[in-house]
Amino acid sequence: MRFQEKLNESSKQEIWDEYCGFLDLTMDEYMTIQKRLLLEQIGLWSASKLGQKFLKERKIDTIEDFRKTIPITTYRDYSDILLQKNKDMLPADPVLWIQTTWEGGLNPIKVAPYTKSMLATYKKNMMACFLLATSEKKGDFDVSAKDHILYALAPLPYATGLLPVLLKEEIDIQFLPPVEEAQHLSFSERNKKGFKMGLKQGIEFFFGLGSVTYYVSKSFSSLSSGGKKGGSLKQTLTGVSLDRLIKYVKTQNECKRDGTTMAPKDLFRLKGFMCAGTDNQYYKDDLEELWGIRPMELFAGTEPTVIGTETWTRSGMYFFPDACFYEFIPEEEMEKSLADATYQPQTLLMDEVAPGEKYEIVLTVLKGGAFARYRVGDMYRCVGKTNKEDETRIPRFQYVDRIPTIIDIAGFTRITEKTIATAMDLSGLNIQDWVARKEYLDEKRPLLHIFVEMHKDSMITTAMSQQIIKEHLSIYFRYLDHDYKDLKIILGMDPMKITLVKHGTFNQFESEDAPFSRRVNPPLSEMNHFLRVVSGIREDRRF
Known part of the structure; x- marks a missing residue:
């Protein structure tokens, strides 16, 4: 049944x-x-x-x-x-x-x-997730065959592509846009089409990587503004019911009056919001603010x-x-x-x-x-x-x-010591030593922070040259790792930060203490000691 x-x-x-x-x-x-x-x-x-x-x-x-x-x-x-x-x-x-x-x-x-x-177990447990996503107490849920879910998933053969296939076997919840159509659209086109259909039909569920759902949610403001990124406002609202159109116009006028940006929660009432992947703890608060429901x-x-x-x-x-x-x-x-x-x-x-x-x-x-x-x-x-x-x-x-030997950015990348070393070799930069760490920006977005020491005869010696190193390495990271490239294409993220340290820093660090036990995400005690050696970098840097 x-x-x-x-x-x-x-x-x-x-x-x-x-x-x-x-x-x-x-x-x-x-x-x-x-x-x-x-x-x-x-x-x-x-x-x-x-x-x-x-x-x-x-x-x-x-x-x-x-x-x-x-x-x-x-x-x-x-x-x-x-x-x-x-x-x-x-x-x-x-x-x-x-x-x-x-x-x-x-x-x-x-x-x-x-x-x-x-697959049978997957399907049963997936339905449990749908029930729990809508529940406010034990035994409570609100799932209907008339519901709609915003499409923010990678298609088969990726794991998230299983969701539409298995869900269809259990209930006639509609994806916005439909899966068959969504697979042939670009990421941006899917977002626009999904929100446009949502304005007409409603959106009850949203599921995807935390980083992707955040980007999609933020893109709603440009879509609703009718600017270049969102396309023609008239085209977006074509076919929207009178009730929804009135609500849209009323909300837009309120936002203009208050000097605020329209958010998804102003137009949609999600029953369930699910997110997966890494770094979700850094997106949940913002997503709750945007949708009015905690993922x-x-x-x-x-x-x-x-x-x-x-x-x-x-x-x-x-x-x-x-x-x-x-x-x-x-x-x-x-x-x-x-x-x-x-x-x-x-x-x-x-x-x-x-x-x-x-x-x-x-x-x-x-x-x-x-x-x-x-x-x-x-x-x-x-x-x-x-x-x-x-x-x-x-x-x-x-x-x-x-695990510490892997740097995962927003659920997309699998950066290892070997990946970084290969990118540096291919770049031809005269890099003598390096260490890499996953960090978070003030707004809690993840990034790959690489501390680089050049050879003493290198032409790259000033802080201004950090941008040159970054641009050089970014090219080879995108070449080596298509998922890294997708961070820029899909999420608009540039997740690399380069800090150029003066020549001799690594030798000084290793003479005062044991060498790094690993070059990617070394233990915090080792990294803190390294930062004390690096001139101009505060000891209390957050990782």
Whole structure:
């Protein structure tokens, strides 16, 4: 039965219990589901050729054996099989393959197989997100087949492209503009068409990367003004109903009178607002101000599917117990493994995490998935093991960021030490040394800050030359990494900042202390000491 039929034939409580009942689980009940599904997955995975690549004829029958025998894995452990889409090696037949960036221009893509059972779980958990996005209390939701959702998603083969496909199987919510049309429009054209259709039909849902939803929301002001960026106001309002037209004109006049800019909340009343990706904590307040509703954060990825969602309290994400089996690497263990690639970090299970602690997540994809004890590269902070507000008794988490060796800007980039070093080599700049850090502007927007020391015989020696270095490196970053290029094209962001330090700075730093343990996002203690050495840079710089 489709979800749309359940809306007519089932009670609200029955629907809530089916999709959101996991929120009522005790910790023991949650772990029982986790362990039962993992044992099923171990049977499928260990019998496959992919599993035997790791097991080498060894047999595992228990969860304890699984965690002792299978090392923590990364995509490189699967790439020879998955990039060839060799389905005969997999635990279950894939229905489709989802794609994303791996390492920019160095290893452009990675792909992940989705089985029929994985897609069924994805669809169920996705509907739970829709219910929770509209809820104001337990058991409460407002979803209708007459609703409309603003299109701000990347199409298939990217993971967000699954949403329209799976949603259509459950309910006739309309995308603005329609998916078939949106896929053939530029990002700017989709925004204009979506808002134009929204003025005629209404907008009840909005979902996308936090950074993308912010840019789309800000672009509404130019669209509503009728300026060059927004196109002809007359054309935008053609076909709009009289009631909506009156509201539009009244709101526009009020904004002119008050000297303010029209915001989406002035014309639309969202039922549900969902955002995913990185850096959402830096966009949520602004998005709430623009739309009059606080976004509900969820977490989904190419390899793990959709795995976590906030509730009506917006106070942390809960992980769905049937999508993946979850393990957590404590921050100290993570740092050890990043410093020594041969070190196998210890992990904790869901019932062992502690409030306030940060963890790198490790996933085993259930329902015939390919990935076992997989480092997806994301960090979370446990913010509580119970919550009186929504009466939960399972841990909830706040997304922190990618692991320190990766700089992710607005959910688009995967910048590593190798990416930066390659861009510098290709640029031909006479750079002697460098260190890079993810920082945030005063308005809390993320950026890549690179501290650069030139060779003593370099012609680039003045602070004014920082712009030259930036422009040079930006060219090669865009060449190496198409996602970096999209930051400029799609979001209008220029996320790089260059600080040119005087010759000898790195030698002075290394003579006073140990060298950087890593060139990308070094530990804060090392970076603070470096800043004390760098002339003219305050010690209290925020990272």
